Amino acid sequence: MIRMLLGAAFFAALFMAAPKAATAQDVTLSSRDGGVEVSGTLLSFDGEFYRVETVYGVLTLDSQAVLCEGPGCPDLEAYVAEFTLSGARSMGAVLMPALIEAFAARQGLSARRMVRDDDHFTYVLGQPETGHDAARITFRLSTTAEGFADLLAGETDLVMALREARADEVVHAQEAGLGDLSDPARSRVVALDALVPVVARDNPLREIGAGALVALLSGQEANWPGRDEAVVLHAAPQGSGLDELLAEKLLVPAGAQLAQGVRRHADDAALADAVARDPLGLAVTRLSDTGNARVLRTAGACGMSPTLSRRSLKAEDYPFAAPLFLYTPAHHLPLLARDFLDFLSTPAAQIVVRRAGFTDQAREEIPLAGQGERLANAIAQAGPEVGLEELQRMVAAMKGAARLTTSFRFRGGSTALDAQSAGNVAALAHALESGAFDGREMIFVGFSDGEGGAAVNRKIARRRAQEVRAAVRAAAVWADLSRVTLRVEAFGEALPMACDDTEWGRRVNRRVEVWLR
Amino acid sequence: MALKRRLFAAGVTLVAAAVIGQFVHPDGGLLASMKPRRAAPQPVVNTAPALNGAEVVPLAAKPDETVVPDPAVQAALPALPQDAASQPGPAPVEANLPRRVAALDEGYAAPRTDAQKFNQYGLRCETSLSAEPAGAGGIVTLRLDAPCQPYARVVVYHDALRFAARSDSSGALSVDMPALRSEAAFLVSLPDGSSVSAVANVPEAAEYERAALQWQGRSALHIHAFEYGAEYGEAGHVWAEAPSAPEAGAEGRGGFLLRLGDAELPQPMMAEVYSFPRDTSRRDGTVRLSVEAEVTTETCAHEIEAETLQPGLGGGMTPAALTLYMPGCEAVGEYLVLKNLLQDMKIASN
Numbered sequence: 001m002i003r004m005l006l007g008a009a010f011f012a013a014l015f016m017a018a019p020k021a022a023t024a025q026d027v028t029l030s031s032r033d034g035g036v037e038v039s040g041t042l043l044s045f046d047g048e049f050y051r052v053e054t055v056y057g058v059l060t061l062d063s064q065a066v067l068c069e070g071p072g073c074p075d076l077e078a079y080v081a082e083f084t085l086s087g088a089r090s091m092g093a094v095l096m097p098a099l100i101e102a103f104a105a106r107q108g109l110s111a112r113r114m115v116r117d118d119d120h121f122t123y124v125l126g127q128p129e130t131g132h133d134a135a136r137i138t139f140r141l142s143t144t145a146e147g148f149a150d151l152l153a154g155e156t157d158l159v160m161a162l163r164e165a166r167a168d169e170v171v172h173a174q175e176a177g178l179g180d181l182s183d184p185a186r187s188r189v190v191a192l193d194a195l196v197p198v199v200a201r202d203n204p205l206r207e208i209g210a211g212a213l214v215a216l217l218s219g220q221e222a223n224w225p226g227r228d229e230a231v232v233l234h235a236a237p238q239g240s241g242l243d244e245l246l247a248e249k250l251l252v253p254a255g256a257q258l259a260q261g262v263r264r265h266a267d268d269a270a271l272a273d274a275v276a277r278d279p280l281g282l283a284v285t286r287l288s289d290t291g292n293a294r295v296l297r298t299a300g301a302c303g304m305s306p307t308l309s310r311r312s313l314k315a316e317d318y319p320f321a322a323p324l325f326l327y328t329p330a331h332h333l334p335l336l337a338r339d340f341l342d343f344l345s346t347p348a349a350q351i352v353v354r355r356a357g358f359t360d361q362a363r364e365e366i367p368l369a370g371q372g373e374r375l376a377n378a379i380a381q382a383g384p385e386v387g388l389e390e391l392q393r394m395v396a397a398m399k400g401a402a403r404l405t406t407s408f409r410f411r412g413g414s415t416a417l418d419a420q421s422a423g424n425v426a427a428l429a430h431a432l433e434s435g436a437f438d439g440r441e442m443i444f445v446g447f448s449d450g451e452g453g454a455a456v457n458r459k460i461a462r463r464r465a466q467e468v469r470a471a472v473r474a475a476a477v478w479a480d481l482s483r484v485t486l487r488v489e490a491f492g493e494a495l496p497m498a499c500d501d502t503e504w505g506r507r508v509n510r511r512v513e514v515w516l517r
Numbered sequence: 518m519a520l521k522r523r524l525f526a527a528g529v530t531l532v533a534a535a536v537i538g539q540f541v542h543p544d545g546g547l548l549a550s551m552k553p554r555r556a557a558p559q560p561v562v563n564t565a566p567a568l569n570g571a572e573v574v575p576l577a578a579k580p581d582e583t584v585v586p587d588p589a590v591q592a593a594l595p596a597l598p599q600d601a602a603s604q605p606g607p608a609p610v611e612a613n614l615p616r617r618v619a620a621l622d623e624g625y626a627a628p629r630t631d632a633q634k635f636n637q638y639g640l641r642c643e644t645s646l647s648a649e650p651a652g653a654g655g656i657v658t659l660r661l662d663a664p665c666q667p668y669a670r671v672v673v674y675h676d677a678l679r680f681a682a683r684s685d686s687s688g689a690l691s692v693d694m695p696a697l698r699s700e701a702a703f704l705v706s707l708p709d710g711s712s713v714s715a716v717a718n719v720p721e722a723a724e725y726e727r728a729a730l731q732w733q734g735r736s737a738l739h740i741h742a743f744e745y746g747a748e749y750g751e752a753g754h755v756w757a758e759a760p761s762a763p764e765a766g767a768e769g770r771g772g773f774l775l776r777l778g779d780a781e782l783p784q785p786m787m788a789e790v791y792s793f794p795r796d797t798s799r800r801d802g803t804v805r806l807s808v809e810a811e812v813t814t815e816t817c818a819h820e821i822e823a824e825t826l827q828p829g830l831g832g833g834m835t836p837a838a839l840t841l842y843m844p845g846c847e848a849v850g851e852y853l854v855l856k857n858l859l860q861d862m863k864i865a866s867n
Contacts, residue, residue, distance in 0.1 A: 093857040101837055102830070112838040118857050201800075269805065269856070276746045291861075292746040292802040351830060357863065 026072030027052060029061055042072040048079075048334060064335035080133045081334035086140040087147020087160030088241045089119065090268045090286060091324050095191060095356045096160060097123070100137060102352045103343045107336075109134055125336075135336045144241035151327065152176050157337070159327035161187075162241030162286075163248060164419055179330030184422040187327045190344055191358035192313045192420070193286050195249055195320040198272060198293035200279045207297040207305070210319075210502060214250060216282060219259025224280070233262040234274050234283040242268055246284050249320050253503045286322060287313075288357045300499030304377055306508065311366060313359045314405035316420055316511070317497050319504040323420050324358065345427065361423075363431065365402035365516060378495045385454040386494045394491045401443065401515040408468045408512040415467065425468070428514070429475035438483040441517040444469045446490040449506035458492035461512075465490055468512040489515075636688075640664040648703050648717035650696075654763025654773060654792060655722035657696045661705050661713070663688040670782050674704040677826050677836040678729055680778035681786035694777055695790045696722040697826075697834050726795050728806055728859045729834065731788035732823035735780065737811035740789045740859065744771045745802045757789065772804065790826075793862055806859035809852045810841055817846035825858055 029050060030037040038061070040054035050061045050068065063079075085096060097113065100123050104111035109125040119141040125134045140150065141160075148169045150156040165173070165181040173181045180186065197213055199205060205224065208216075215221035216231050223230055235258060236242035243258075251257055265271040272291030275281040287295070287308070298320075299305040312318045328341065343349055350360035375395070382391055406428050408421040417425065431437065446461030465488045473486065498505035634642035642665035651658040661671060667688045672681045676697045684690045690705075696719035706712040730740050739757050747753025753771060755761050761773040772793035778786055793804055810821060821841040829835025844853060 094860055097857070098860075110838070112840060113858075114840045114842070115855060115858070116842050117853070118855055269861075272803075273746050273805075291805070355830070356860070 027070040029066040045074045081135040081336035083157040083337045084138040085158045086150040086156035088144045088162045089141040091160040092141040098356045161325040187325045189323040189423045191324045191353045193322045196287050197296040201294045214254045218256035232280045235262040302499035315407045319508045364405045367402045401517040404514040432476040432479040441485040443487045443515040445513045449509040450493040450500040462490035465512045636665045644713045646713040646715040648715040650719045659692045661690040672706045680788040682779045725792040727792045729790040729826035733786045736821045739809045741807045743805040804862040807856045808858045812848045816843045
């Protein structure tokens with residue numbers, strides 16, 4: 001409808017300009033800074049791009065990037081940016097709408113939510129002065145998998161995902177000409193979350209070992225530890241993002257699968273509520289919606305318990321992190337959608353993320369005083385391989401330095417950064433460009449797990465730290481690197497964060513930290 | 518689920534839904550663009566002839582236009598003010614008159630409008646408003662006294678919250694309503710275009726977490742709060758039919774709900790405010806909030822325009838505009854249940 005009107009306006013304009021068209025040029029497009037100017041005959045306008053016949057040939061120009069002058073110019077005011085978000089309900093219920101509303105307020109746009117039901121609604125953003133609609137943003141809430149299916153079917157622009165795209169989804173998207181979903185540029189982490197075991201408030205258990213948890217979830221163990229009462233397992237709907245995450249993060253690494261006969265619930269909120277009411281109930285859910293249930297601490301076999309806090313999620317020190325992703329299409333999004341994506345990494349968006357009950361990604365500095373537990377771990381784990389001398393070298397390096405919550409971790413066994421870390425490269429590079437660390441010393445500190453010899457581990461850790469530093473340097477194109485010192489240090493297995501007896505524990509330990517002095 | 522399926526069909530009829538009242542939004546441009554708005558009739562005060570001294574306004578002389586739901590009369594009702602700044606006031610020429618006359622004549626005293634009128638009981642037509650904290654719950658009692666405007670449809674504004682109520686036979690109105698901030702300002706606009714305001718200092722207001730819903734028209738909307746995992750009909754399920762009381766909140770037992778506005782008025786403006794005590798709560802947990810819209814013969818296949826108010830980034834309550842596409846009329850008697858319009862409250866015990 002709008003496109004037809006635009007088309008009509010354009011043809012009318014063209015018709016009126018027609019007598020002059022042979023000699024004169026009916027549009028002049030200039031870049032917003034006035035630096036570049038192109039004149040020509042407007043061939044088409046699709047609400048987003050001008051195609052202009054010029055002396056240089058046919059040029060396609062983004063209408064949002066240039067100003068149009070001349071009789072051939074279409075009515076930009078009538079252009080409405082339209083895009084769709086589809087996927088995980090737990091991401092689309094509160095978080096993304098809150099971000100859309102905050103973005104609209106920041107842009108000076110009015111926002112109205114047009115609601116069909118909880119899973120189908122559209123935001124209409126409008127220009128308050130003119131009354132024109134600026135955007136229609138449609139939400140379709142279902143599951144992560146259905147979000148990717150919608151992307152393949154061409155029914156959505158953005159996918160809200162609780163997990164990364166699966167290998168088969170990446171293949172299908174490639175076949176459908178949608179580009180490479182596994183490219184880090186195609187996804188961004190919107191907020192941080194984590195998987196946590198939950199029980200009813202009156203359950204006497206406070207802490208559970210990761211191994212014991214997997215045994216209960218898979219049905220190998222039927223009773224609560226130390227009690228002869230059977231555990232009642234609750235779970236999210238089959239095929240939901242939470243269900244997939246549970247398998248991916250906890251069960252599959254341990255070679256297990258969820259027991260038969262678990263009680264499935266309609267959504268994450270219903271799951272938390274059901275566990276809260278069931279004194280024998282146990283479930284794994286997302287930290288952002290534990291409702292009235294109580295979170296169980298998880299413990300490693302060697303006595304190190306991963307701490308669950310805002311900072312430990314930001315630093316990926318908690319092993320069962322579950323960041324929330326937004327997958328973007330390979331095709332060009334309207335300017336307003338691109339602006340929205342840029343907004344997601346601003347400090348203003350981090351506040352919205354926090355208020356929506358999730359963990360934000362704002363960088364924090366943890367002083368040495370806040371790292372007591374790590375040091376205690378280091379001392380407890382010290383032995384013939386990591387001696388007093390090495391510990392003293394490390395403490396000397398830590399002195400006067402603060403640890404950034406920005407950390408880098410790797411995909412299982414490889415040197416490729418995981419999704420959250422890949423985003424951290426860009427974020428850290430951006431901070432360097434903005435001069436946030438000017439005059440300071442930034443140290444990339446490599447650590448390893450405890451498998452293998454200490455000397456070898458230190459070497460591996462150093463190489464990883466060098467690679468991360470190189471990646472950050474390469475991404476910080478506009479940074480003035482003479483204003484900041486970027487160093488590399490490595491301490492191998494000296495500062496463990498988790499037990500090395502499980503794959504997830506070793507993954508937590510293999511890391512590159514960033515210290516600031 | 519049957520209801521859910523019908524919702525899609527309802528979407529087709531969304532165009533036919535212009536009947537539900539226009540919502541007056543503080544930054545209203547969007548709405549104005551979405552629906553054709555009737556030309557606002559001039560407020561009565563503007564068209565009235567110039568005042569000549571003391572004037573008696575007999576009650577019987579004026580038809581009670583606020584009560585008779587005659588469509589012709591309804592159309593003549595003055596439009597609601599857009600916001601405090603654009604209150605209908607005297608027309609510019611008239612507004613300048615006293616100043617211009619004063620410039621010519623030093624002894625000129627500007628006419629006091631209301632004070633020089635009397636109602637049939639001989640009471641001065643002076644309108645006043647008071648706002649007093651009323652015990653528990655961060656509640657304020659608003660008392661309006663408008664002797665010359667009995668049975669009047671008045672609109673109460675407080676922060677982003679607003680609702681319409683009716684004064685009684687003597688032009689008085691008393692409403693208990695929650696203060697949304699400690700320094701609470703209230704404004705009441707009257708049908709003659711005038712308005713009165715009052716402020717109250719309500720320190721308790723900061724102790725409550727609130728969520729509100731407001732709408733215009735004859736829609737049956739409700740906030741439902743499920744405290745600490747309470748289920749439908751259990752203790753801890755708070756809504757208009759089981760509103761609990763501010764005293765419960767003050768004692769840390771749970772939240773309470775206030776329904777504001779008079780649904781019997783023509784063009785009703787209703788609001789519901791749910792409050793939960795922030796610091797006196799005895800345990801951690803979650804209050805789940807949902808909005809239910811009853812499908813009635815009046816609302817089916819229509820659009821309902823509403824607003825949610827929730828704590829904003831700046832400390833006050835932030836409004837968010839909504840349009841609900843109501844299911845078709847075959848679903849009359851059912852409810853559209855929306856769990857995500859209001860964010861659940863996370864309660865941290867002290």
